[in-house]
Amino acid sequence: MSSTDTKPSTAVLDHDKVADQASTYVAQFERNETPIQRFKKFLHHYPIAAPLIVLLLAVISFSVIVGDRFLHPFNLSLILQQVTIIGVIGVAQTLIILTAGIDLSVGAIMVLTSVVMGRMAVNHGIDPSLSILIGIGVGALAGFINGLLITRLKIPPFIATLGSWNVFFALNLWYSKSETIRSQDISNIAPLLQWTGQTIDFFGARLTYGSLLMLGIFFLIWYALNWTAWGRHVYATGDDPEAAKLAGIRTNRILMSVYVLAGVVCAIGAWVLIGRIGSVSPQAGTMTNLDSITAVVIGGCSLFGGRGSIYGTLIGALVVGVFRNGLALAGVDVLWQEFTVGILIISAVAIDQWIRRGTA
Amino acid sequence: MTAHYDKTPVLQTKNLVKRYGSVTAIDHADFELYPGEILAVIGDNGAGKSSLIKALSGALIPDEGEILLDGKPVHFASPMEARALGIETVYQNLAVSPAxxxxxxxxxxxxxxxxxxxxxxxxxxxxxxxxxxxxxxxxxxxxxxxxxxxxAVESLSGGQRQGVAVARSALFGSKVVIMDEPTAALGVKESRRVLNLIKEVRDRGLPIILISHNMPHVFEVADRIHIHRLGKRAAIVTPQSHSMSDAVAIMTGAMDVKTSNEAA
Incomplete structure (x- = not known):
């Protein structure tokens, strides 16, 4: 917009006239940037770049340190299997973190729904496919309860899901009677529940249906977030809820839909979990909560909402998987794997802060 | 460019009343916006101009009186309904999503x-x-x-963001654009651009209601000025017929309204 295109009317004051002759630059930028500044700008412009670089560096380092064993298709598909559960639950967590929330109950929803699926099919003799659907329904209900606590009772997501985490976990222990459903019983009565753990050969790599299911979920949610109005509204709600409301978005409805969808995704994660471990255990997947947050954070999602991408989470989950697997192959003690993941989280957030500072 | 005062007002209120308990925010207020004009609404703090604007944009439901859009009575239960009928509001806090x-x-x-x-x-x-x-x-x-x-909108300056908000209202507002303090948060140069933009929107045929505390800005762009005082219209003046100090005098009650009432 040029400042001379409209002649000011008669009432223009002198001090405003002077402004018309002012420099037309709104802001000028120093062009002689250092390479570090340019790199910082690049990272700011492509938020996916940082986790991707870390992933590539990790893959290169481990293939040098560990050798061919690491890059073997079998090992790479093993990494994919290992990150499948975190990946699926990470999708649910990403949706919620994009709305500036956090869900501490994702792991509990997953375990609860896996127990529901297992007991329905094995103990109550319900058709396995129907059992899975019932489990997904329970996941949706759990998400719906979280959504109600957050949108109706206005409880901060951290507290609401901290509470529901304990409630869902207790329900899980009560309903399962703290008993594990044996893998053998499941494969005899309801093999469909273990379908997600079956592998298919893919050029020497062994992919599970669970991994493919995970990739399918990533694709669906990526599509919904980037190519539908609902996705734009999720970002807008997390970015600035007041502005979103003024733009006509019913933010409470968006939040409800996000928590319900997260519950459904967690239930699908439960099916993947059963396939992975074979049995149904009320004690399984206790680390999934924090691991899912780790994947989302390493993937570059902002905990303040509105910024981040779903494929960042996939890369974040892969980074965690590659480090765990590579360190294990290199013969490093498990405790140092945990140590490294901790360093990764802190570095991811520190890099994120560094990128945001001074590059508006 | 020229306003049509002989035509039916685009947006009009008759005897509008809104009470909050014992407080009367809108006290039998009349209001007319004609096609093709920029109508500034000014008033001291507490005069009830924001209540009036809220009623016009659907954010407030009046107790009595009527709102007419193109001469036909309308009732807005929410800002969405007003928007659906072609009344767009540019809010002071912009309502844009930075990311x-x-x-x-x-x-x-x-x-x-x-x-x-x-x-x-x-x-x-x-x-x-x-x-x-x-x-x-x-x-x-x-x-x-x-x-x-x-x-991303966050990479824009304040004036450019305001430009995005104005462009949105011009894109969807088919009848009226209401602008609440569009220059309040801006510097001198950016204000100038936004004022030019407001005129540009008017020249493209959309009448504008401009709420502002900035008298020089009001006197520069407004075709008519609606002065609100004690919950109702105290006077309508034009930048040609009255000076800024007259307007302030009417706004604060220092000038007798009757002598200036027929200015428009």
Whole structure:
């Protein structure tokens, strides 16, 4: 917009006239940037770049340190299997973190729904496919309860899901009677529940249906977030809820839909979990909560909402998987794997802060 | 460009009343906005001008009186309903999402979907068409000198963000655009651009209600000035018939209203 295109009317004051002759630059930028500044700008412009670089560096380092064993298709598909559960639950967590929330109950929803699926099919003799659907329904209900606590009772997501985490976990222990459903019983009565753990050969790599299911979920949610109005509204709600409301978005409805969808995704994660471990255990997947947050954070999602991408989470989950697997192959003690993941989280957030500072 | 005062007002209120307990925020207020004009609404703090504006934009439901749009009575239960009838409001706090890009912001809440099965079944957004129309609107309003339409709004200056908000109202407002303190948070130069933009929107045929505390800005762009005092219209003046100090005098009650009432 040029400042001379409209002649000011008669009432223009002198001090405003002077402004018309002012420099037309709104802001000028120093062009002689250092390479570090340019790199910082690049990272700011492509938020996916940082986790991707870390992933590539990790893959290169481990293939040098560990050798061919690491890059073997079998090992790479093993990494994919290992990150499948975190990946699926990470999708649910990403949706919620994009709305500036956090869900501490994702792991509990997953375990609860896996127990529901297992007991329905094995103990109550319900058709396995129907059992899975019932489990997904329970996941949706759990998400719906979280959504109600957050949108109706206005409880901060951290507290609401901290509470529901304990409630869902207790329900899980009560309903399962703290008993594990044996893998053998499941494969005899309801093999469909273990379908997600079956592998298919893919050029020497062994992919599970669970991994493919995970990739399918990533694709669906990526599509919904980037190519539908609902996705734009999720970002807008997390970015600035007041502005979103003024733009006509019913933010409470968006939040409800996000928590319900997260519950459904967690239930699908439960099916993947059963396939992975074979049995149904009320004690399984206790680390999934924090691991899912780790994947989302390493993937570059902002905990303040509105910024981040779903494929960042996939890369974040892969980074965690590659480090765990590579360190294990290199013969490093498990405790140092945990140590490294901790360093990764802190570095991811520190890099994120560094990128945001001074590059508006 | 010239306003048509002989025609039916685009937006009008008659005897509008809104009470909050014992406080009367709107006290039998009349208001008329004519086609093709910029009508400034000024008033001291507490005069009830924001209640009036809220009633016009659907954010407040009046107790008595009526609101007429093109001469026909209308009732807004929410800002959405007012918006559906072509009344757009540019809010003081802008209502833009910083992390989304310009095109996304222009169409936020009113996204276009692709034609055919992609849009109806797969709910796919027509990003190309939204970007094309956003680009066309921004260019038409003279806003496209530096912006790239897929640039995040947070990378824009305050004036440019205001430009995005104004462009959105011009894109969707078919009847009236209400602007609440559009220059309040801006510097001298940016204010100038936004004022030019307001005139540009008026010249393209959309009447504008401008709420502002900035007298020089009001006197520069307004065709008529509605002065609100004690919950109702105290006077209508024009920048030609009255000086700024007259307007302030009427606003604060220092000048007798009767002598200046027929100015318009």
């Amino acid at each position: 989304l890009n310009i095109a996304d912001n222009l169409y936020l809440g009113r996204e276009l979907r692709k034609p055919g099965i992609l849009g109806s079944v797969f709910r796919m957004l027509d990003k190309k068409e939204m970007e094309r129309r956003a680009q066309a609107k921004m260019t038409e309003l003279g806003l496209m000198t530096i912006q790239n339409i897929s640039q």
